[in-house]
Amino acid sequence: MKKIVELQAVTKNYGSRKALHNINLNLEAGKIIGLLGSNGSGKSTLMKLAAGLIQPTSGTIRICGEPIGIGTKAVTSFMPDQPVTESWMRVKDALRFFSDFYKDFDQEKAGSMLDFLKLDRNDRISSLSKGMNERLQLTLAMSRQAKLYLLDEPIGGVDPVARGKILDAIVKFYNEDSCVLISTHLITDIERIFDEVLFIQNGEVSLRQDVESIRSKHGKSVDELFREVFSE
Amino acid sequence: MINLLKYDWKRNANLIMGSAAALIIFQVAISFFGVTRNWPSALPLTFMFMGYCFAALMLIIFSFKTFSHNLKSYGRRLLPVASWKTIASPLLLQFVLSAGLSGLVLLHIWLFKWLSPSASLDALVPPTLKTGVLFFILIFWMVLFLMLLLYFSITVGNLFNKKLMPWVAIAVFVLLQFVISYAEKFLFNDDLFGAVDSELSSSSMSIFMSSTGDISVGNWGVMAFEIVIGAILVNIMLYLLNKKLDA
Secondary structure, three states: OOOOEEEEEEEEEEEEEEEEEEEEEEEEEEEEEEEEEOOOOOOOHHHHHHHOOOOOEEEEEEOEEOOOHHHHHHHHEEEEEOOOOOOOEEEEHHHHHHHHHHOEEEEHHHHHHHHHHOOOOOEEHHOHHHHHHHHHHHHHHHOOOOOOEEOOOEEEEEEHHHHHHHHOOOOOOOOOOOOEEEEEEEEEHHHOOOOOOEEEEEEEEEEEHHHHHHHHHHHHOHHHHHHHHOOO | HHHHHHHHHHHHHHHHHHHHHHHHHHHHHHHHHHHHOOOHHHHHHHHHHHHHHHHHHHHHHHHHHHHHHHHHHHHHHOOOOHHHHHHHHHHHHHHHHHHHHHHHHHHHHHHHHOOOOOOHHHHOOOOOHHHHHHHHHHHHHHHHHHHHHHHHHHHHOOOOHHHHHHHHHHHHHHHHHHHHHHHHHHHHHHOOHHHHHHHHOOHHHHHHHHHHOOOOOHHHHHHHHHHHHHHHHHHHHHOOOOHHOOO
């Protein structure tokens, strides 16, 4: 399978604090991967590095074989933990912004997602609730025909009904030539869509496994395994 | 590039349009009272220039705030655009707005002359076209170089945490100004800003204009030196944006 993400000996320090330590990781196309870990374990840092928002202290990162730069940003779609839109925008301005800068932005797909997630194009972004804003950020991220989707806590601030809707949207609008990496704390809600999970602990990958083999080998759900690993 | 410019404009459009409206109301009021109450012509002219200088200062502040915002904005840093456009876009917007402001000044001068035919505005008009062009180049470069120094200082400041950022940026800016000014004095026994200051303080704009008309070889040397420094600063900024600076 085609490698989408390659991390070699990646370390990221914030001052004296080590956020990630010597990470080696390859992610392939055709998978939805859960990135799981406790607060401060390095999940968001890993995503920001892959998206090119922050720079590694050492090591190399490649997306589709290219070092981080304009080329990788063009094929990476990131939904970070804060909005990528601006407060003056309406929903339709945000769609225009994305279509102005991303060649792979699919207006039709965005329109379907807006309808699916019950968002109005004329709504002001500043007036959207946290949950509605997350739906919009997800719409923007998933409406691109990207090779790599990075979703940082896509259901963190939404009610259980909306969670289901968002997860259905991810599965429905996911392109199988790409790789989706999702970080979350809400494992029970989301584990049904994962093909694989990565556990990250103190800035290091502590476990990587297929969800099916977790269920068959360990006889546990991902949530149960997570609680076991992280309770130590 | 034009798209970046468009979104920089849209983000700030309300503030800019509001400030422009306030400036126009202020200038109209000053001109109106100047004419109807028979103020000496120097008085409304002084207020007029104070208003426009304030507006120009606001444009500089607006420009570096836009640049600073773009450095930290996730929406901007995720875009697949070359880093030099992050520097060029707010600069270009500033120069477009400055051109608009200059047009407003010229229109105001023309209106002022029309309303007060007796007022002498000779000091504001360059004696020759060549003088006017040289004056324009000089001012354009001074503003551009100042903006590059500010942008560079903000970029370096952003390498540090939020608390340290403004202090580091101020320290870098002051240090750069000092070192560049010292180097210009040492190499050319002159500096671009120094030349302008002394001419301005020597009494009237007309003296300043005519003396910049035959700008000395030393000043062109200073400008060439500053162009080299500017190019170095831009390259360091690009390196920091691509390799070191976190959003």
